[in-house]
Amino acid sequence: MTAVQTPPIGPAAAAVVGDGDRTLGKISLARLTRVELRKLADTRSGLWMLIVIGLAAAATAVIMLTAASDEEQTYAGLLTFGLLPTSVLLPVLGILSMTSEWSQRTALTTFTLVPARGRVVGAKLLAAALIAIAATVAAAALSAAANLIAIGTGGDGSWHLSADQAGRLLVSQVLFVLMGSAFGALLMNSPLAIVLYFAIPTVWSVLGQLVGWLEDAAGWLDLNVTSMPLMEEPAMSAGEWARLGVSVAVWVALPLAAGTVRVLRREVS
Numbered sequence: 001m002t003a004v005q006t007p008p009i010g011p012a013a014a015a016v017v018g019d020g021d022r023t024l025g026k027i028s029l030a031r032l033t034r035v036e037l038r039k040l041a042d043t044r045s046g047l048w049m050l051i052v053i054g055l056a057a058a059a060t061a062v063i064m065l066t067a068a069s070d071e072e073q074t075y076a077g078l079l080t081f082g083l084l085p086t087s088v089l090l091p092v093l094g095i096l097s098m099t100s101e102w103s104q105r106t107a108l109t110t111f112t113l114v115p116a117r118g119r120v121v122g123a124k125l126l127a128a129a130l131i132a133i134a135a136t137v138a139a140a141a142l143s144a145a146a147n148l149i150a151i152g153t154g155g156d157g158s159w160h161l162s163a164d165q166a167g168r169l170l171v172s173q174v175l176f177v178l179m180g181s182a183f184g185a186l187l188m189n190s191p192l193a194i195v196l197y198f199a200i201p202t203v204w205s206v207l208g209q210l211v212g213w214l215e216d217a218a219g220w221l222d223l224n225v226t227s228m229p230l231m232e233e234p235a236m237s238a239g240e241w242a243r244l245g246v247s248v249a250v251w252v253a254l255p256l257a258a259g260t261v262r263v264l265r266r267e268v269s
Contacts, residue, residue: 027114032123033130039100040093040131049093056085057139061146065153073155076165078143080231086135087173087231091180094128095193098184098259107268117264121185125256128181132173140166164235172230179223179252185259188266201251223247 040046060082064073101107101120114120151157180197187193201224208218208225219225226247229240236244 026116027119029119029123029126032114032119033126036097036123036127037130040097040127043096043100043104046093046096049089049096053086053089053135054138056089057082057142060085061142065146065149065155070155073147073150074158074160075143075147076158076161078146078150079140079161079169082139082143082146083136083169083173083231086132086139087176090132090135090173090177091183091197092194093131094177094180095184095197096190097124097128098181099188099190099193102188103190111268118260121260121263125178125181128177129174132177133170136170136173162234168230168236172227175223175227175230175248175252178256182252182256182259185263186255187259188262219243220246221250223251 041050061078064078064081068077098121101110110120111117147155147157147159180193183193183197184190187196201222204218205222205224208214208222220243223244226240226244229236230244233240
């Protein structure tokens with residue numbers, strides 16, 4: 001008689017048995033992204049951040065309907081103003097997503113089940129981009145409802161919003177949440193990343209305005225300045241896109257690349 005010994009199934013292997021979304025020990029990127037999206041609302045901080053974003057978006061609609069002039073009460077105006085709190089608060093979710101493995105001490109479990117850490121980072125970035133898209137869509141729906149109210153109360157009520165404007169509004173939200181994710185990946189500490197995310201760009205903007213020889217550089221490296229045409233201008237010139245690209249490389253691409261390297265190399269204890 002010949003005995004056949006079946007090797008024991010470890011946690012990572014057991015996780016893939018009978019799951020159509022996974023292939024031979026590798027969890028699909030789609031499944032990882034769904035997990036990261038769920039984790040954004042599973043924690044108390046993430047849930048309250050989503051609630052605050054929703055309340056802030058509703059508050060902007062009320063402010064526009066009660067305080068803005070009739071000419072400003074248009075769909076484009078409501079949507080642009082309604083996305084301001086989203087662009088400020090959503091990056092914090094990106095930071096929390098990137099730092100959660102270290103702040104909640106789940107890195108050992110996560111990277112044991114998914115040894116390819118780069119795929120986890122990619123799933124977090126994709127989840128952050130998707131939440132930015134969802135927030136933009138929700139703000140668009142809320143602005144549409146507010147515009148209907150504006151029409152009934154004597155406001156302008158214009159529905160004009162070009163596809164180019166809508167696309168640039170979406171791009172701005174995705175850029176800022178990715179910037180937050182980049183700071184989170186680089187610093188791996190939620191409080192520190194949140195403080196520096198808001199402090200460093202603000203200090204740089206102030207220096208660019210106060211120090212004369214920094215003014216030209218700030219026009220290319222200050223993301224707060226170069227991203228303004230995305231939300232405020234009816235169209236963007238090639239020069240404006242170039243300045244935006246340079247500032248995105250400095251504030252998003254470089255910290256994200258350095259942060260990814262840190263995540264890949266950091267020992268999990």
